[in-house]
Every structure is written in structure tokens, then in C-alpha cells.
Amino acid sequence: MKMKMKAILSVTALTLAPMLSGSVQAGPSSNVAYTVDTINMIKSADAEAGKQKAAACGSCHGAEGIAPNPSWPSLAGQNANYTYKQLVDYKDRTRADMMMMGMVMASSQQDMADIAAYYATLPLPAAKEASGDTSAADVMVNRGAADRDTPIPACKACHGRSGEGQWVGVPSLAGQNAAYTKGTMMKYKNGARGNDVYSVMRNIAKSLSDDEIGALADYYAAMGN
Ligand code: HEC
Ligand code: HEC
Known part of the structure; x- marks a missing residue:
């Protein structure tokens, strides 16, 4: 009886812990x-x-x-x-x-x-007005950065030439709200979002500065229809 109670308690603690901390639990992404x-x-x-x-x-x-x-x-x-x-x-x-x-x-x-x-x-969101200088983001999207400690592949290799994504689960980014895109990339960077299989986006985001992430978000917001 005592044993059983303990088992129930620890199962509850296990299920509650990630909920309460709001952190991503260990396990498959x-x-x-x-x-x-x-x-x-x-x-x-x-x-x-x-x-x-x-x-x-x-x-x-x-x-x-x-x-x-x-x-x-x-x-x-x-x-x-x-x-x-x-x-x-x-x-x-x-x-x-x-x-x-x-x-x-x-x-x-x-x-x-x-x-x-x-x-x-439904049709993709319309392109937003480009804000600021997007030339560095343009290089990152089209060529990536091979010179980093962790080389960054060109975003377009997966997200497509026009940010349209790929049907196998690579999201479209074109016309997406920049504040959302920036926020979710910051979550990949700090680990608050970890549902990307093989850490593909977490690894990329960790190699980008916060300013680069902001510029990439603006760049993709300005793409689209
Ligand atoms: C190797 C392929 C690959 C490359 C290169 C890549 N991505 Fe991704 N990206 C993905 C996949 C796959 C997902 C979806 C992960 C998931 O299933 O949750 C994703 C998700 C995202 C998301 C989340 C979109 C949303 O709606 O929440 C953003 C933003 C993003 N990528 C931006 C970028 C940027 C910017 C670059 C270039 C610096 C880049 N990605 C390079 C494969 C890639
Ligand atoms: C009260 C506001 C609210 C409502 C209602 C809501 N959502 Fe969301 N949704 C959000 C927010 C905020 C996010 C971003 C959360 C994050 O950062 O993970 C989000 C994220 C998403 C995403 C991820 C998008 C991406 O690009 O990765 C999907 C898909 C989604 N919601 C679908 C739905 C569906 C389907 C419903 C209705 C059943 C719904 N949402 C209702 C606020 C809402």
C-alpha cells in the first residue's frame, strides 16, 4: 500500500514538473x-x-x-x-x-x-514594408555563413527561394509577422522552443546574434505576395 502511494506521487511530480516550470521536457523533440x-x-x-x-x-x-x-x-x-x-x-x-x-x-x-x-x-499573408537594411539578412538567406564555429546553412536551402517552405514540414516564412518570427527564433536560441527535430533550428539560432535574428525576421516579413 505504502509503495503504491509513493509510485502515484512520483508519477504526479513527473507530469507536473514540466507544466509548472514551463520548460521543454527531456525526451523526443x-x-x-x-x-x-x-x-x-x-x-x-x-x-x-x-x-x-x-x-x-x-x-x-x-x-x-x-x-x-x-x-x-x-x-x-x-x-x-x-x-x-x-x-x-x-x-x-x-x-x-x-x-x-x-x-x-x-x-x-x-x-x-x-x-x-x-x-x-488560404492565401499567404501579403508582404510587409521592408524595414531597415536587409542586405546582411539577404546574404544569410541565400548563402548562409560557412565561417562560424557552427556553420549556418543558407535558409533558402530549406525554406525555399521565396520563403515558401517545403511540404515535408518546413514552414513558410514569407509575410509572417516579424515580431512573431523574431520571438520564436529567440525561443529556439534560448531553448524555450525545442520541437525542431534534430535541433535543426536551435543549432542555427544559437549561431546567430539577436540583431541578425531581428533582421532575418524583417526580411521574411517583407517577402510574399
Ligand atoms: C536544414 C533545413 C533548415 C534550414 C537551413 C533552416 N531551417 Fe528554419 N526550419 C526548418 C524546419 C524543419 C522547421 C520546422 C521545425 C518544426 O517542425 O517545429 C523550421 C522552422 C523555422 C522557423 C519557425 C517558423 C514558425 O512559423 O514558427 C523559423 C522562424 C525559421 N525556421 C527560420 C529560419 C531561418 C531564418 C533560417 C536561416 C538562418 C533557417 N530557418 C534555416 C528547417 C530549416
Ligand atoms: C488567445 C489567442 C489564441 C487563440 C484563441 C489561438 N491561438 Fe494559436 N497561437 C497563439 C499564439 C500567441 C501563438 C504562438 C505561441 C508560441 O510562441 O508557441 C500561437 C501559435 C499557433 C500555431 C503555431 C504557428 C507557427 O507558425 O508555428 C498554430 C498552428 C496555432 N497557433 C493554431 C491555432 C488553432 C488551430 C487555434 C484554434 C483551435 C488557435 N491557434 C487558437 C494564440 C492563439
Whole structure:
């Protein structure tokens, strides 16, 4: 009896600790693998149903997926595999955000696939006015920086020539709110966001200065339609 009680207590402590600290728990960076089954489920998801299921999301992400607050991400035009993975990651708490965890707590995998499919049908956000000098960011995006202690690959190698991303789960960055992009890259840099498989973005962000991150965020915001 005593043993059993102790076991229950330690399990509770284990589940609560990462919730309370808000930190990313040790373990896999994501439980989502882009298997054929997962990709097929997202491909055949119901965007119309997703539109209904996303009704509660519009207050922050916009009725057409364009977030009115620059610190919040736009979702319009984002590739469905990426959006699906983020929703599952919030639900699994491998991407820590108390508000988003709450939003998807009751969602099934099918709900999340439908919602992701819906947002993918909307047009990407419009390009914002370029701010400041973006020439250094342009070099980083198109050529990277081979001379760093940890060499930085060109962003376009993965995120595409026009920041359009790739269907295998590399997000589109074009027209995204700069304050959000900067914020999420700072989270990769300080480890608050750790749902990137193989630490691909954490390693890159750690090799960038805060100013470079800001300039890259402005650069991508000014891309797009
Ligand atoms: C109260 C405001 C709010 C509501 C409502 C909300 N979100 Fe969010 N959402 C946010 C914020 C803030 C973030 C950024 C959190 C972070 O930094 O991880 C976010 C992040 C996201 C992301 C990650 C985007 C990316 O580019 O990585 C997705 C996907 C998302 N939300 C989908 C949804 C869906 C689907 C719903 C409705 C079921 C929803 N959100 C409801 C505020 C909200
Ligand atoms: C080797 C491929 C690769 C390279 C190079 C790369 N990225 Fe990424 N990036 C990814 C992947 C994959 C993700 C999605 C991680 C996940 O599933 O959560 C991502 C996510 C991001 C996000 C989060 C987007 C969002 O909506 O939250 C930003 C911002 C970003 N990358 C910016 C950059 C910038 C800027 C560069 C260049 C300095 C860069 N990336 C280089 C693969 C790459």
C-alpha cells in the first residue's frame, strides 16, 4: 500500500514538473514523424470541416488566418504538414505554450489534420514594408555563413527561394509577422522552443546574434505576395 502511494506521487511530480516550470521536457523533440500514414491522413483531411473547427481560432489568428497582433503567427497558406505537427506538439507539450496547449487539449488527430488542411487553402499573408537594411539578412538567406564555429546553412536551402517552405514540414516564412518570427527564433536560441527535430533550428539560432535574428525576421516579413 505504502509503495503504491509513493509510485502515484512520483508519477504526479513527473507530469507536473514540466507544466509548472514551463520548460521543454527531456525526451523526443516531437512525437510526429512524417510517415506515409501521417502524410496520407493530412492529405485526405477535410478542409471544410477544418474551417468549422477553426472557428475559435480566429480571434487571435484572424478570420482569414492573418493574425492582427504582430506577436501572433499568421497561419494562412502555411503548409498543412507543418501546422499539423505544431498542433500535435502543443497537445503533447513538446512545444510549450500554455495558451495553445489549452486550445488543442480536446482536439483529435483528425481535428488537427482538418484544421491544418483548412489553413493551407488560404492565401499567404501579403508582404510587409521592408524595414531597415536587409542586405546582411539577404546574404544569410541565400548563402548562409560557412565561417562560424557552427556553420549556418543558407535558409533558402530549406525554406525555399521565396520563403515558401517545403511540404515535408518546413514552414513558410514569407509575410509572417516579424515580431512573431523574431520571438520564436529567440525561443529556439534560448531553448524555450525545442520541437525542431534534430535541433535543426536551435543549432542555427544559437549561431546567430539577436540583431541578425531581428533582421532575418524583417526580411521574411517583407517577402510574399
Ligand atoms: C488567445 C489567442 C489564441 C487563440 C484563441 C489561438 N491561438 Fe494559436 N497561437 C497563439 C499564439 C500567441 C501563438 C504562438 C505561441 C508560441 O510562441 O508557441 C500561437 C501559435 C499557433 C500555431 C503555431 C504557428 C507557427 O507558425 O508555428 C498554430 C498552428 C496555432 N497557433 C493554431 C491555432 C488553432 C488551430 C487555434 C484554434 C483551435 C488557435 N491557434 C487558437 C494564440 C492563439
Ligand atoms: C536544414 C533545413 C533548415 C534550414 C537551413 C533552416 N531551417 Fe528554419 N526550419 C526548418 C524546419 C524543419 C522547421 C520546422 C521545425 C518544426 O517542425 O517545429 C523550421 C522552422 C523555422 C522557423 C519557425 C517558423 C514558425 O512559423 O514558427 C523559423 C522562424 C525559421 N525556421 C527560420 C529560419 C531561418 C531564418 C533560417 C536561416 C538562418 C533557417 N530557418 C534555416 C528547417 C530549416
